[in-house]
Amino acid sequence: MNYLKIxxxxxxxxxxxxxxxxxIYNDIIVDAGNVINSLGNDALYINHIFLxxxxxxxxxxxxxxxxxxxxxxxxxxxxxGSKETLKSVKDHTFNDEIWxxxxxxxxxxxxxxxxxLNVIEENETIKVGPYNITAINANHIKGAYGFVIIxxxxxxxxxxxxxxxxxxxxxxxxxxxxxxxxIIECSFPSKMKTLALNSKHLTPExxxxxxxxxxRDDVQIFIYHLKPSYREQMIKEIKDFKILSKGGKILEEGDxxxxxxxxxxxxxxxxxxxxxxxxxxQELSSELDKNKLFEMILVLTRELxxxxxxxxxxxxxxxxNLEFKVVQNDPMNIYMGGTRxxxxxxxxxxxxxxxxxxxNMVAVISALENRIINIADVYNNKRYDFxxxxxxxxxxxxxxxxxxVIPLVNHEDDVIGVLQLINKTKVLDxxxxxxxxxxxxxxxxxxxxxxxxxNTILISSLDEFLDAFVSTIGQAIDAKSRHTMNHIGNVAExxxxxxxxxxxDETIYKDVKYTKxxxxxxxxxxxxxxxxxxxxxESIIDKGTKLETIVDRIEIIQNLSLIHI
Numbered sequence: 062m063n064y065l066k067i068x069x070x071x072x073x074x075x076x077x078x079x080x081x082x083x084x085i086y087n088d089i090i091v092d093a094g095n096v097i098n099s100l101g102n103d104a105l106y107i108n109h110i111f112l113x114x115x116x117x118x119x120x121x122x123x124x125x126x127x128x129x130x131x132x133x134x135x136x137x138x139x140x141x142g143s144k145e146t147l148k149s150v151k152d153h154t155f156n157d158e159i160w161x162x163x164x165x166x167x168x169x170x171x172x173x174x175x176x177x178l179n180v181i182e183e184n185e186t187i188k189v190g191p192y193n194i195t196a197i198n199a200n201h202i203k204g205a206y207g208f209v210i211i212x213x214x215x216x217x218x219x220x221x222x223x224x225x226x227x228x229x230x231x232x233x234x235x236x237x238x239x240x241x242x243x244i245i246e247c248s249f250p251s252k253m254k255t256l257a258l259n260s261k262h263l264t265p266e267x268x269x270x271x272x273x274x275x276x277r278d279d280v281q282i283f284i285y286h287l288k289p290s291y292r293e294q295m296i297k298e299i300k301d302f303k304i305l306s307k308g309g310k311i312l313e314e315g316d317x318x319x320x321x322x323x324x325x326x327x328x329x330x331x332x333x334x335x336x337x338x339x340x341x342x343q344e345l346s347s348e349l350d351k352n353k354l355f356e357m358i359l360v361l362t363r364e365l366x367x368x369x370x371x372x373x374x375x376x377x378x379x380x381x382n383l384e385f386k387v388v389q390n391d392p393m394n395i396y397m398g399g400t401r402x403x404x405x406x407x408x409x410x411x412x413x414x415x416x417x418x419x420x421n422m423v424a425v426i427s428a429l430e431n432r433i434i435n436i437a438d439v440y441n442n443k444r445y446d447f448x449x450x451x452x453x454x455x456x457x458x459x460x461x462x463x464x465x466v467i468p469l470v471n472h473e474d475d476v477i478g479v480l481q482l483i484n485k486t487k488v489l490d491x492x493x494x495x496x497x498x499x500x501x502x503x504x505x506x507x508x509x510x511x512x513x514x515x516n517t518i519l520i521s522s523l524d525e526f527l528d529a530f531v532s533t534i535g536q537a538i539d540a541k542s543r544h545t546m547n548h549i550g551n552v553a554e555x556x557x558x559x560x561x562x563x564x565x566d567e568t569i570y571k572d573v574k575y576t577k578x579x580x581x582x583x584x585x586x587x588x589x590x591x592x593x594x595x596x597x598x599e600s601i602i603d604k605g606t607k608l609e610t611i612v613d614r615i616e617i618i619q620n621l622s623l624i625h626i
Contacts, residue, residue: 063212063320065244069095070285070312072248073118078289079314080118083220083244085210087493089189091220096122097129099314102437103494105130109189111196112142113222114205115149123150124160127176132169133441137177141187143196145204147178181206193217197233199224201261211239216321218242223286225261231274241279241320244312246286250294262286265298272304281323282309315498350577355386356399358469358510362480363389365506366465366499369484369492373398374409374424375514376477382408383424383479390483393457421446424479427466431476433504434466437494465495467503469511477511531588538594549591556587 069079079095088108163176186195199205199222211217248262370390374383387398398404423445469478535549
């Protein structure tokens with residue numbers, strides 16, 4: 062699938078907004094204005110960076126990508142740009158004064174340089190994996206580029222780079238029908254057209270006039286680089302000028318553009334997830350079957366986080382173990398527990414034999430410490446013991462990577478279970494880490510799930526109590542007479558056999574089907590059918606002599622017979 066993820070889209074750095082950076086693929090980005098904050102440890106996997114130009118807001122994270130993961134990197138960081146851009150980067154950043162010159166430093170235990178600067182010419186195309194990335198002119202500073210990105214020689218898009226009026230940009234788009242989207246800068250409000258001219262940036266009014274050169278009506282426009290101080294004013298102008306009339310938007314950090322469809326995933330997620338969460342809350346609150354609920358909790362949380370796999374653990378009654386209840390893994394076609402076969406896997410002990418906490422297993426730590434644990438890569442994590450996970454991977458060929466572990470907490474703040482989600486997917490073409498939005502959504506849903514689970518367990522306990530109570534009464538009634546011993550139990554058993562036979566019959570009773578609750582009601586009715594006998598004296602229940610009450614009335618009859626004689 063063809064995505065563009067927005068790592069940063071602001072025209073200036075603020076507390077909450079990062080500057081320009083776009084993720085084309087898991088290891089390819091354009092500009093490095095906000096990489097570390099957006100990707101965190103996954104910045105390690107960036108191997109190719111295309112620079113539009115050398116202004117600080119477009120390269121600010123570049124030194125940290127090289128240095129921050131130096132020991133972990135196995136491949137050089139390849140940086141592409143014009144000769145002017147790369148000269149500026151070399152002279153003013155990697156110059157052994159501002160920052161070490163990593164172009165001279167080898168990777169650990171390797172003869173490869175840690176940083177390689179690759180000069181590309183205007184209109185030159187660089188092929189990286191399935192992507193053809195072509196540098197085009199941007200009317201900004203000398204050597205500034207925009208980029209045309211085409212995947213698999215099919216659909217693609219243009220990133221304008223910082224630019225002013227630029228007819229060459231529109232010629233590129235008009236002459237290439239593979240281009241479906243334009244990501245274009247717009248920095249200042251229209252009243253600041255003089256500053257825009259001097260700094261070579263666009264305003265909404267200038268952009269509106271530039272769009273007259275676009276001869277196609279099938280290209281979506283996405284805008285970035287708004288200066289935060291003028292953002293509200295510019296949003297109004299962009300709306301008034303109807304610049305986004307073809308379905309684009311002003312980009313925000315975290316947006317993901319689906320190039321083939323033009324959809325913005327962050328918008329879709331917010332709308333769809335909100336609606337889905339409301340539906341899920343209703344589903345969870347209405348489900349009374351404990352095993353169905355176990356399964357439902359895992360299925361729905363995996364759905365909301367795009368998780369390939371997951372496990373639901375429930376706290377044992379003695380609160381000493383986490384018991385496996387549901388295990389699911391889509392790629393391996395594994396679905397165990399819940400309404401399916403019972404899981405027989407050994408539970409996870411909360412405490413070791415020596416009495417100490419079991420601090421190696423991530424699910425146990427989540428339960429003991431009542432906290433969410435988010436792991437980007439289980440194979441690069443030394444804090445927890447993932448031997449079981451690694452054995453599973455080795456046996457099945459699966460590859461576990463990202464993991465999100467959430468405690469299920471009831472109204473008394475007691476942990477009653479743990480959700481373990483594995484391998485978030487679908488935002489890009491591979492597994493990615495869980496983010497703060499996932500944590501927030503699942504934390505809220507986990508609270509609802511815990512409430513539903515608590516209610517279901519309580520109802521189940523009441524059902525068990527009622528069953529035990531009715532069974533005890535039945536046994537007490539049966540015990541009142543040796544002549545009726547086991548009668549109630551036998552009636553209950555026969556009733557069940559008859560109801561199952563009717564349920565399974567496809568001839569006379571083919572239209573009669575019983576639910577699980579129907580079977581339970583029939584069983585209770587059978588157990589209680591002689592309930593009235595509990596208040597009857599044994600002399601009535603025990604029919605051994607038919608005439609026996611408190612005294613044996615046969616003697617009265619005998620005496621009457623003697624009198625008559």
